[in-house]
Amino acid sequence: MNEGTLIQGCIQKDRSAQFELVRTFSPRLLTVCRRFVPAGLDPKDTLQDAFIQIFTQLERFDPNRGELWPWMKKITIHAALKKHRLISKWHLNGTVLSDVNEPIAAIKNALHNLDAEQILALIAQLPTGQREVFNLVAIEGYSHEECAVLLGMASGTSRAYLARARMTLKERLLTIQTLAL
Amino acid sequence: MNQEPFDSSWRDRLDQHETPINTDLFWTGLEPHLPKPEKKRRFGLIWWPLAFGFLVAIGYYTMNPATKTDSVDALPESRLSPSKPKQPEASMAIVPDQLNTNLSPQPAEQSDSGTSPSESTASSSAMVLTKNSVPAASANLETIPPGDQGARKGNNTITPASIGPLAISPPKGHEVADQPVEGKVSNEARNLNVGNKNDVHATRQQLLMQPASIGRLTLGELVVASAFRLPSVPSQPVIPDMPSSPKKKHQAWSVDFQTGPGISSQGYKDVTELATTLISNRKATESPLESWSTAMHGRWTSKSGAFMQVGVAHTRMNSRLDWNNKAETNRWGLANGFILEANGTMTPWEDSAWIVYNEVREVRHYNRIDILDIPMAVGYQWDMNEWCLDGALGILLNLSQSAKGRSLGLDGLPAYWASTPSLTYAKRLDLGYLAQARLTWKPSGSWGVFVQPLIQFRPSGHVDNDETGYNIRSWSGFLQFGTAYSF
Numbered sequence: 001m002n003e004g005t006l007i008q009g010c011i012q013k014d015r016s017a018q019f020e021l022v023r024t025f026s027p028r029l030l031t032v033c034r035r036f037v038p039a040g041l042d043p044k045d046t047l048q049d050a051f052i053q054i055f056t057q058l059e060r061f062d063p064n065r066g067e068l069w070p071w072m073k074k075i076t077i078h079a080a081l082k083k084h085r086l087i088s089k090w091h092l093n094g095t096v097l098s099d100v101n102e103p104i105a106a107i108k109n110a111l112h113n114l115d116a117e118q119i120l121a122l123i124a125q126l127p128t129g130q131r132e133v134f135n136l137v138a139i140e141g142y143s144h145e146e147c148a149v150l151l152g153m154a155s156g157t158s159r160a161y162l163a164r165a166r167m168t169l170k171e172r173l174l175t176i177q178t179l180a181l
Numbered sequence: 182m183n184q185e186p187f188d189s190s191w192r193d194r195l196d197q198h199e200t201p202i203n204t205d206l207f208w209t210g211l212e213p214h215l216p217k218p219e220k221k222r223r224f225g226l227i228w229w230p231l232a233f234g235f236l237v238a239i240g241y242y243t244m245n246p247a248t249k250t251d252s253v254d255a256l257p258e259s260r261l262s263p264s265k266p267k268q269p270e271a272s273m274a275i276v277p278d279q280l281n282t283n284l285s286p287q288p289a290e291q292s293d294s295g296t297s298p299s300e301s302t303a304s305s306s307a308m309v310l311t312k313n314s315v316p317a318a319s320a321n322l323e324t325i326p327p328g329d330q331g332a333r334k335g336n337n338t339i340t341p342a343s344i345g346p347l348a349i350s351p352p353k354g355h356e357v358a359d360q361p362v363e364g365k366v367s368n369e370a371r372n373l374n375v376g377n378k379n380d381v382h383a384t385r386q387q388l389l390m391q392p393a394s395i396g397r398l399t400l401g402e403l404v405v406a407s408a409f410r411l412p413s414v415p416s417q418p419v420i421p422d423m424p425s426s427p428k429k430k431h432q433a434w435s436v437d438f439q440t441g442p443g444i445s446s447q448g449y450k451d452v453t454e455l456a457t458t459l460i461s462n463r464k465a466t467e468s469p470l471e472s473w474s475t476a477m478h479g480r481w482t483s484k485s486g487a488f489m490q491v492g493v494a495h496t497r498m499n500s501r502l503d504w505n506n507k508a509e510t511n512r513w514g515l516a517n518g519f520i521l522e523a524n525g526t527m528t529p530w531e532d533s534a535w536i537v538y539n540e541v542r543e544v545r546h547y548n549r550i551d552i553l554d555i556p557m558a559v560g561y562q563w564d565m566n567e568w569c570l571d572g573a574l575g576i577l578l579n580l581s582q583s584a585k586g587r588s589l590g591l592d593g594l595p596a597y598w599a600s601t602p603s604l605t606y607a608k609r610l611d612l613g614y615l616a617q618a619r620l621t622w623k624p625s626g627s628w629g630v631f632v633q634p635l636i637q638f639r640p641s642g643h644v645d646n647d648e649t650g651y652n653i654r655s656w657s658g659f660l661q662f663g664t665a666y667s668f
Contacts, residue, residue, distance in 0.1 A: 012218070013215070013216065013217065013218040015212070018212075018215065019204075019208050022204060022207065022208055022211065023204045023208075026202050026204055026207060027199030027200055027201065027202055028197070028198070028199050028200075030199075030200040030202050031195065031198045031199060031200045034200060035195070043200075044202070044207060044210075047207070048207070048210060048211050048214065051211055051215075052211070052214050052215065055215055055216065056216060114194075116194055116195055116198035119191060119194050119195060120195070120198075123191075127530075127532040127533070128532075129513060129532065129533045130532070137188075138188035138191060138192065139188070139191055139192045139195060141192075151513075152513075153513050157513065161533070166188075169191075
């Protein structure tokens with residue numbers, strides 16, 4: 001089933017086509033969700049919200065303006081940001097999620113070769129603002145202006161958070177190397 | 182490490198990474214939350230043409246002379262017996278050689294006829310005939326106005342002369358004196374069925390004497406007939422020039438142009454959100470401001486007065502929305518906490534995080550929407566000499582909709598100015614509905630001017646742009662003035 005047929009089937013709310021779309025793209029979209037969702041929260045919840053948005057908005061997808069994958073990724077990112085804002089209060093009362101130590105432990109055990117899972121774990125350790133800016137600018141390629149609009153901050157703030165995120169990640173990498181030695 | 186290679190190294194590692202997921206299990210949880218397939222809304226598309234066809238059929242049947250039944254049933258009840266005979270219950274009677282009615286007979290006649298009074302007056306639908314006589318449906322002449330009751334003269338037997346001198350004027354030399362109604366009288370009466378106002382009542386009497394549909398049975402010397410149904414009448418105008426009869430119409434074509442002011446109110450039924458920075462989940466009804474509608478129609482009017490019209494219409498709707506909403510916003514701010522390190526220590530943590538603020542947003546939006554429709558309607562018109570009154574119901578087939586809006590902030594300065602040239606209905610045929618009434622004055626017969634209240638209802642408008650979708654329901658009312666020309 002090619003992409004056009006798949007899209008038409010999903011627009012017509014054909015369950016088999018929708019399942020095929022989920023089966024094809026859910027592993028990659030789940031990775032996107034893991035980058036934006038704080039550690040300790042189930043990224044599948046965000047992925048489910050993202051797919052609901054995708055199937056609801058699919059009629060508006062214009063193949064002439066871009067491919068399906070970037071469009072779906074954009075919706076997933078927006079869904080993740082929106083969902084995260086709803087739980088952002090958790091950070092205000094000084095409660096940091098207790099599962100933070102689990103990814104770091106995984107990093108300890110994999111010293112030399114950082115695979116994608118470990119990289120995701122490192123990113124998940126970043127504070128919320130740094131993580132979101134780093135994901136949007138460094139990985140997704142957003143400009144600081146776009147990132148600032150999306151996150152509701154000044155572009156200078158976005159630059160500052162990106163710099164701090166890079167510094168934090170470098171420190172973590174050095175720590176991991178040190179522990180490996 | 183340079184920043185760009187540092188970023189790209191992370192990007193490259195994560196770009197194609199796939200996280201294993203149990204798709205079946207995930208789908209099981211996802212499927213109940215997905216929108217179900219919608220039933221296609223074909224109701225309007227099917228029933229409007231059917232309703233229109235039904236209306237045209239009624240008009241055609243009503244006014245087409247070939248199908249019209251000018252039976253006695255069509256005569257005004259006041260001219261006939263108030264106790265209209267029940268056809269299946271029509272009684273039969275056998276009397277010798279004389280036609281009786283339900284008028285009270287003279288005693289001498291009762292003895293001559295040998296029929297009891299109860300038999301002769303038993304039923305208004307009873308018919309008593311003799312051999313070679315003309316069967317006739319009896320009518321209760323008691324209900325005929327006094328001036329027309331020539332039939333009550335003499336011995337209460339219907340004769341051409343007794344019906345009235347103005348009603349039936351037989352040819353010269355024809356014997357009309359106090360004879361029972363016989364076949365030749367009936368034929369004469371039919372021949373006298375001419376279009377004279379003074380013949381109204383007599384003509385009806387003659388129509389009652391039509392022999393065509395009366396069953397007859399010969400028993401020896403007697404003929405028994407029973408009017409199981411009223412006689413049919415030739416398909417010709419019964420009373421051509423009766424003052425109260427409707428004016429004869431002809432089908433006609435006409436064109437009209439109309440324009441006029443009105444007000445519109447539209448409500449945002451739902452808003453679909455994609456980008457997080459846009460207005461979301463807003464339900465509001467906008468305050469009506471001035472609107473204007475202009476239209477041109479072509480109209481075909483049948484003989485019956487039923488008509489259908491098709492045209493093109495432009496509607497400009499202005500509205501204002503005062504949005505005063507308590508909104509919850511998230512902004513960056515300092516937050517404190519602790520990080521649980523791998524070795525079990527707690528590290529103080531201070532960084533920025535999303536902070537929830539409650540604030541009141543007050544924005545005033547001015548929206549202007551231009552709509553292009555094809556209005557189609559069916560209705561009925563009543564002609565009253567120079568005046569004409571009609572009413573119609575119809576649909577609005579939307580061609581396009583464009584919107585332009587302006588928003589003002591709390592300080593009264595423009596918040597933004599947005600213009601979207603083509604916001605079209607999204608991939609579906611949108612139907613609106615209209616109702617109109619029109620009072621036309623035609624001093625010249627062809628040209629006329631009219632005033633027309635018009636109501637429009639658009640229940641399922643949908644406006645799309647890149648990131649939001651608005652389901653809009655709108656009402657509009659207009660008072661239009663126009664001119665029409667009939668061919």
